[in-house]
Every structure is written in C-alpha cells, then in structure tokens.
Amino acid sequence: MTTTTYLRDCDLRGDYRSDRSDVVADLYVPALRAADRYDRAVGYFTASALAVLGEGLNHFTERGGTMRLVASPYLQPDDIAEIESGYALRTVLEKAALRDLERAVQDPRAAKGLGKLGTLIAEGRLDIKLAYVASGNRVGMYHEKIGLFRDAHDLVAYKGSANETLSGLVGNFEAIEVFRSWDDRDRERALRISRDFDDLWHDRTPMLRVMPFTDAATVIIERCAREAPDQTSADEVPANGAPISITPQDSAGMLTIPAELRFRGYQKEAVKAWITNQGRGIFRMATGTGKTLTALAAATQLGKALRGQGQPLLTVVVVPYQHLVDQWAADVTWFGVTPVRAYESTDSWYRRASHLLDALALGAARGGVVITTNKTFGEAAFQGVLDRYRGRLLLVADEVHNLGARHLRTVLPESASFRLGLSATPERWFDDEGTAALTGYFGDVVFEMGIGDAIRAGALCRYSYTPVVVELDALETELYVEVTEKIAKVLVTQEFTDEADDDSPLGALLRKRANILGHARGKLDAIREQVAKRHDDWYQLLYCAEGRHPLSYEDGVPDEPTQLDQALDLVGNQLRMSAARYTSETPRSERKEVLRRFTDRELKVIASMRCLDEGVDVPAARTAYLLASSSNPRQFIQRRGRVLRQAPGKQRADIVDFIVVPPEDATWIRRETERRMVRRELTRVTEFAHLADNEAETLDILRPLRIRYGLLDA
Structure with missing residues (x-):
C-alpha cells in the first residue's frame, strides 16, 4: 500500500469542476491520505458521504487523523413553528440534525462510513458542532461551505458549492476552489479560511451561534451503524431450489467484535464471569444495559477459543418475538455474520439452516448463527434441525424466563455445550419449578447489573416517580375479594403444582385479579389529570391493561370499550394530543412507522399493552404512565427500564404509577384482605421509589395510606 507523506506531494490543483475532474478521487482521497487533521464547515452533513470517500478516509483513520465538523441542520416548517412557540432551541436543532442523520443512513452505502464515524468518535478524534444564524429574532441556516486539510507543515483550504452529502459529492455538478499554503498566490487566502473556521468553531463569528453535537450524534451513529440494512436478504432462498453458495465471508462465519464498538467495564466483567464458568450461566442485567x-x-x-482447537461453533439465539429476531439480526450482522432468521413458515428458513449445518459439518464454515422465536424453537421442524447437529453448540436465550414454561423447558437441547440466559428478571413468578428448571439448565446467575448500578454507571438515566392513588368501586372490590378467596383455595389444594403458566388454574385466577386492578375505572379520570399536566410534552408512553374490564360483559358481550381505546379517545380526541396504538395486533410495518413518528416528534403519546414490555427500543421515551398494575415484578421492572434508556438530550425520565386500593367505606371487606391488596401494590411502589430522585417526596405521599392499613414496614 502506497501512502503520501505530505499534502504538497499530492499534486493538488487550484480548482476542481465536475466537467473536468472527479472531486472525490482527485481531491478528497489524496488529501485525506496525507492529512493529519480535517476541518469541515458545511450547509449539510450526512454520513453517506463517508462511504464515497472510501480509501482516503481509511488511511486518515488508520494514521490517527482528527476531524472537526460544523454543520447546520435542515429546519422544516414544524421546527420553525416549535421555535416560535417557545420550545428550547437546542432541543429543536438537535432533533432536526438527528433526523437528517437518520434519513441519510437509509442509503445502504452509509454503513462503512458510520463505522468510521463511530471509531473516530469513540477514540476522541472527531468533534461535531451545529451552527445556526442568530440575528435579532431570526433563526436561520448556516450555509457556508469551507474545508481544510492539514499536515505537520502545510495547509490546504477549499471552498465551493459541494455539500458533504452523497449527491453533493457524486450526483451534482459542483465546483471547488483550492488554496495551498506553499503557493505564494494562495497562502493568504488559505490562512484567512483557517482563521474563519477557528472563529466559527469557538463561537466567535458575528450573527452565528455554534453548539456541541458530538454526544447527541454518538448515540444515533452507534445505533444506526448496527441497524444499517443488509444489501441482500438474510433469508433469501433461490427459487429454483439450487444450493445456496457459501461466500468467503459466510465460509468463515466467525463473529468479530466491530472495531468501533467500545464496551463498558461491567460488560467485560460479565463476559469474563461467563467464560470462567465454562460457558454457562445467566446475565441478570437491567433493561437498557x-x-x-x-x-x-x-x-x-x-468462538475464538474453539477456533484455536479447530472446532466450529453454531450459535442459536432464542427470542420471544419476531421483531426481536430482526433486532438481533442487525447486531449479529454488525459482528460480521449473516444470520439465519427462523420464524414464520418453515419454507422461509429450513433450507438455509440445513445448508449452514452442512457447511459446519464439512468444514466449509467455522461458525454460524441462527436466530429464532420461542414459538418456532419449540416446534418439531426446528427441533429436528437441532437433532441433526453434532458439533459444538451455544444456546443464547433472550428474556430467558420465558423458556421456563413447561412446553419450552422440555425441548431445551442437552447437546448444547455452552448456554447463556439473559433477563432483567430471570425468576418466574409463582413458578419455582420453572425457575429451578432454568437454573438447572443454564446455570446460576454469573453476573448481575441492577437498575441502581446501571443508573450510577451512567448506562441508564435518572428518574422521578409519582404514585397516584386510585380506589376500586364497590363492584370491583366485591369481585376482587371473590377471586382472592379462590386463589387461596387453589394454593392449599393437594393438586397444586406450584406452577402459574397462563393455562393453569392458578395462572388464570392471578391474571383475572390483575385485570381487576389494571382496569379499575377510576384510573381514567386520574390519567386525564396526569396527561393534561404534560399536554405540551413529547415522548410519552401509556401502558394499558390487557383485554377488557372483567365486569364489562353483559350476556357474554362486552358493553364498554377497552381501556386502551378509552385512553386513546381521552388523549387524542379530548385532550387533542397526537397519539397512536402499538399492540401485538398492529402490523409490523405500522409498528415501525409508529416508533419512527414517535422518535421524530410527530406523535406525543404511544398507547400500548404488553407489546412494549420485552426488547423494543424506545430510548426517546421520557414519561411512562403505568395503568396496568400487575404485581408481577418482571412486568413493572421491564416497563421502568424501557423509559430509562439513554437518548440524545435526555437527562431524566418521569414515571407515573397508578396505585389501586379498596374504597375507604368498604367496611364489609375483611381487614386482612385489604391489607394484602395494599401491601402488594406497595411492594412495587417501594421498589420504584428507592432509586428515584424524589424518594422522600414519594414516601410522604403514601404515608397516610401506610398508616391507614398499618403498613409502615411495607
């Protein structure tokens, strides 16, 4: 590989015009090969340009080059309206810049550029700032376009019409003037452009304001790099039934940690603990860590260790839902392997999985990854594929608690030499047998990272907690007492197996009792009051109870809308806030669009049920309303973690929890039944309040309730 030592050796001309030169090949690539520093101020900046710069940026990165970028986001009419309405200017500008970056990476050629951006940011060698016009009451776009390449001795400055975009560098007709410090005719112009850039960078330019953007960009760049779409489908099978050819990359099949990825210390500790435990164990890690x-x-x-022994490794990842298969596939692809996605019809994945197993057996591949859903994993077709495999197998179970269900734990492959379970809450609720089966198969918890530790480590954001007390009405209270008495009877019967699967008698009763609390009709007035307080806020999640109110049926026909429908009517029609539903019935394409609109501040509220509990990334969410009052710790811990994920500009989250209690005048209820109901609710409150910024305030709010029921120790 030939490298150029200095800028003056690059044979750079004084101008470049699209009709007689290739701006990328003739200017950018050779200059970046020689430069130690690259400064760029431009009207628009998008990551797709980095894919076009190609080899030059590779050399620049490898040689330890540093970059400073100043850009101006494109402000849409809605952005201008928000600024005029008094929204924080910094927030609007960051949102617009992140929106530009998100859209840019839809070009599949952007993936490599994002990787280089991530590497430079992670190593502290790239800083990005946003510039905007601020003159009087006017806010506008900074539209200048200048750039500077520097080495140890010389400077090359340029200015012209090209934006740092894919179309600007390749598709448009552009002209650039270049000024070289070693040329007497250019020196003064080059130095003046250098001074202009330094004034801009340090916010010394009249009429302009410049603010940091690197931290905000880091999150989106890392995520977009992982999610960059493949240029070919991972599940594509030739229509003629011909064998799938194995490319050199597929033949390796070895996972490789991306160069730009930087792990936190606790993640390294987790890996070390698992390896030390002979490749078995469970990671109990909070959502978002x-x-x-x-x-x-x-x-x-x-995989590296086994490769040294000449042994290939098949990794099978089992996840609860189809959308999690796709999320895992994006990350696995980032690690250099195209996975087999096994879900839906057998025809869509069986042939590809079989070819992978053949390649491993014949030594044509050293590794491979199959990602499947719990449902497909438990079916005969997938189990048949696993039975065929005789090599080294790693089974990774995401949300591992789900595999403790009887129909799944009985098909866990004993042939898996290596086993890894992942969950924030690996214990199964009211199912000691299922929990024991999980630890018996995967091993004990080898690493733990709770929400408190994650907040202190900066992996999750801080939060405030607001409990809102809601009383059951008389009919709800009566039904609650009736169901509780039935649960007590089941618990003492000889036939009870200590298992609470949904289809068991105990599971059905527990679910019905949770529905009574979750659907308490008093919550609708309470949610109206709480949401109205935050009418102008964005990024709000509304967790509703599943199904319908247990008392909403007349002659077997529901006579009132679901809680989710009532909540959406309240928020969307009565309070006039933009809102949408996100449920398991929502088509996958619509779910993605809902999340996009939520992130882009086109929707203020998403109303959901269980669909957002496990695995869905909604880092932008700032406020969560917990209408569904399940006492299952897994549910409320996951919902808390969902809103604590870090995001650009997000400092803290707000959790509003609706606490259900018996009516004060229900003197006919057994005192102990009342106390147990309230104690169950306070268990969640205590857990949430303990780590909240406003713990003392929360405890004061609920002190009268604790005194009333003699639960000061709860």
Whole structure:
C-alpha cells in the first residue's frame, strides 16, 4: 500500500469542476491520505458521504487523523413553528440534525462510513458542532461551505458549492476552489479560511451561534451503524431450489467484535464471569444495559477459543418475538455474520439452516448463527434441525424466563455445550419449578447489573416517580375479594403444582385479579389529570391493561370499550394530543412507522399493552404512565427500564404509577384482605421509589395510606 507523506506531494490543483475532474478521487482521497487533521464547515452533513470517500478516509483513520465538523441542520416548517412557540432551541436543532442523520443512513452505502464515524468518535478524534444564524429574532441556516486539510507543515483550504452529502459529492455538478499554503498566490487566502473556521468553531463569528453535537450524534451513529440494512436478504432462498453458495465471508462465519464498538467495564466483567464458568450461566442485567452486545461479545470470545482447537461453533439465539429476531439480526450482522432468521413458515428458513449445518459439518464454515422465536424453537421442524447437529453448540436465550414454561423447558437441547440466559428478571413468578428448571439448565446467575448500578454507571438515566392513588368501586372490590378467596383455595389444594403458566388454574385466577386492578375505572379520570399536566410534552408512553374490564360483559358481550381505546379517545380526541396504538395486533410495518413518528416528534403519546414490555427500543421515551398494575415484578421492572434508556438530550425520565386500593367505606371487606391488596401494590411502589430522585417526596405521599392499613414496614 502506497501512502503520501505530505499534502504538497499530492499534486493538488487550484480548482476542481465536475466537467473536468472527479472531486472525490482527485481531491478528497489524496488529501485525506496525507492529512493529519480535517476541518469541515458545511450547509449539510450526512454520513453517506463517508462511504464515497472510501480509501482516503481509511488511511486518515488508520494514521490517527482528527476531524472537526460544523454543520447546520435542515429546519422544516414544524421546527420553525416549535421555535416560535417557545420550545428550547437546542432541543429543536438537535432533533432536526438527528433526523437528517437518520434519513441519510437509509442509503445502504452509509454503513462503512458510520463505522468510521463511530471509531473516530469513540477514540476522541472527531468533534461535531451545529451552527445556526442568530440575528435579532431570526433563526436561520448556516450555509457556508469551507474545508481544510492539514499536515505537520502545510495547509490546504477549499471552498465551493459541494455539500458533504452523497449527491453533493457524486450526483451534482459542483465546483471547488483550492488554496495551498506553499503557493505564494494562495497562502493568504488559505490562512484567512483557517482563521474563519477557528472563529466559527469557538463561537466567535458575528450573527452565528455554534453548539456541541458530538454526544447527541454518538448515540444515533452507534445505533444506526448496527441497524444499517443488509444489501441482500438474510433469508433469501433461490427459487429454483439450487444450493445456496457459501461466500468467503459466510465460509468463515466467525463473529468479530466491530472495531468501533467500545464496551463498558461491567460488560467485560460479565463476559469474563461467563467464560470462567465454562460457558454457562445467566446475565441478570437491567433493561437498557446492553445485554445483546454483551452476549455477542461472549459468543465471539468463545468462538475464538474453539477456533484455536479447530472446532466450529453454531450459535442459536432464542427470542420471544419476531421483531426481536430482526433486532438481533442487525447486531449479529454488525459482528460480521449473516444470520439465519427462523420464524414464520418453515419454507422461509429450513433450507438455509440445513445448508449452514452442512457447511459446519464439512468444514466449509467455522461458525454460524441462527436466530429464532420461542414459538418456532419449540416446534418439531426446528427441533429436528437441532437433532441433526453434532458439533459444538451455544444456546443464547433472550428474556430467558420465558423458556421456563413447561412446553419450552422440555425441548431445551442437552447437546448444547455452552448456554447463556439473559433477563432483567430471570425468576418466574409463582413458578419455582420453572425457575429451578432454568437454573438447572443454564446455570446460576454469573453476573448481575441492577437498575441502581446501571443508573450510577451512567448506562441508564435518572428518574422521578409519582404514585397516584386510585380506589376500586364497590363492584370491583366485591369481585376482587371473590377471586382472592379462590386463589387461596387453589394454593392449599393437594393438586397444586406450584406452577402459574397462563393455562393453569392458578395462572388464570392471578391474571383475572390483575385485570381487576389494571382496569379499575377510576384510573381514567386520574390519567386525564396526569396527561393534561404534560399536554405540551413529547415522548410519552401509556401502558394499558390487557383485554377488557372483567365486569364489562353483559350476556357474554362486552358493553364498554377497552381501556386502551378509552385512553386513546381521552388523549387524542379530548385532550387533542397526537397519539397512536402499538399492540401485538398492529402490523409490523405500522409498528415501525409508529416508533419512527414517535422518535421524530410527530406523535406525543404511544398507547400500548404488553407489546412494549420485552426488547423494543424506545430510548426517546421520557414519561411512562403505568395503568396496568400487575404485581408481577418482571412486568413493572421491564416497563421502568424501557423509559430509562439513554437518548440524545435526555437527562431524566418521569414515571407515573397508578396505585389501586379498596374504597375507604368498604367496611364489609375483611381487614386482612385489604391489607394484602395494599401491601402488594406497595411492594412495587417501594421498589420504584428507592432509586428515584424524589424518594422522600414519594414516601410522604403514601404515608397516610401506610398508616391507614398499618403498613409502615411495607
């Protein structure tokens, strides 16, 4: 590989015009090969340009080059309206810049550029700032376009019409003037442009304001790099039934940690603990702390060790839902392997999985990854594929508690030499047998990272907690007492197996009692009051109870809308706030659009049920309303973690929890039944309040309730 030592050796001309030169090949690539520093101020900046710069940026990165970028986001009419309405200017500008970046990476050629951006940011060698016009009451776009390449001795400055975009560098007709410091005719112009850039960078330019953007960009760049779409489908099978050819990359099949990925200390500790435990164990890690990437790092280290012994490794990842298969697939692809996605019809994945197994058996591949859903994993077709495999197998279970259900734990492959379970809450609620089966198969918890530790480590954001007390009405209270008495009877019967699967008698009763609390009709007035207080806020999640109110049926026909429908009517029609539903019945394409609109501030509220509990990334969410009052710790811990994920500009989250209690005048209820109901609710409150910024305030709010029921110790 030939490199150029200095800028003056690059044979750079004084101008470049699209009709007689290739701006990328003739200017950018050779200059970046020689430069130690690159400064760019431009009207628009998008990541797709980095894919076009190609080899030059590779050399620049490898040689330790540093970059400073100043850009101006494109402000849409809605952005201008928000600014005029008094929204924080910094927030609007960041949102617009992140929106530009999100759209840019839809070009598949952007993936490599994002990787380079991530590397430079992670190593502290790239800073990005946003510039905007601020003159009087006017806010506008900064539209200048200048750039500077520097080495140890010389400077090359340029200015012209090209934006740092894919179309600007390749598709448009552009002209650039270049000024070289070693040329007497250019020196003064080059130095003046350099001074202009330094004044801009340090916010010394009249009429302009410049603010940092690197931290905000880091999150989106890392995520978009992982989610960049493949240029070919991972599940594509030739229509003629011909064997799938194995490319050199597929033939390796070895996971490789991306160069730009930087792990936190606790993630490294988790991998070390699992390896030390002979490749078995469970990671109990809070939602949002990076369980997926930690698991892939562990699988990568294991694969390297086995490669040294000449043994290939098949990794099978089992997840609860189809959308999680796709999320895992994006991360696995980032680690250098195209996975087999096994869900829906057998025809869509069986042939590809079989070819992978053949390649491993014949030594044509050293590794491979199959990602499947719990449902497909438990079916005969998938189990048949696993039975055929005789090599080294790693089973990774995301949300591992789900595999403790009787119909799944009985098909866990004993042939898996290596086993890794992931969950914030691996214990199964009211199912000691299922929990024991999980630890018996996967091993004990080898690493734990709770929400408190994650907040202190900066992996999750801080939060405030607001409990809102809601009373059951008389009919709800009567039904609650009736169901509770039935639960007590089941618990003492000889036939009770200590298992609370949904289809068991105990599971059905527990679900019905939770529905009574979750659907308490008093919550609708309470939610109206709470949402109205935050009418102008964005990024709000509304967790509703599943199904319908247990008392809403007349002659077997529901006579009132679901809680979710009533909540959407309240928020959307009565309070006039933009809102949408996100449920398991929502088509997958619509779910993605709902999340996009939520992130882009086109929707203020998403109303959901269980669909957002496990695995869905909604880092932008700032406020969560917990209408569904399940006492299952897994549910409320996951819902809390969902809103604590870090995001650009997000400092803290707000959790509003609706606490259900018996009516004060229900003197006919057994005192102990009342106390147990309230104690169950306070268990969640205590857990949430303990780590909240306003713990003392929360405890004061609920002190009268504790005194009333003699629960000061709860």
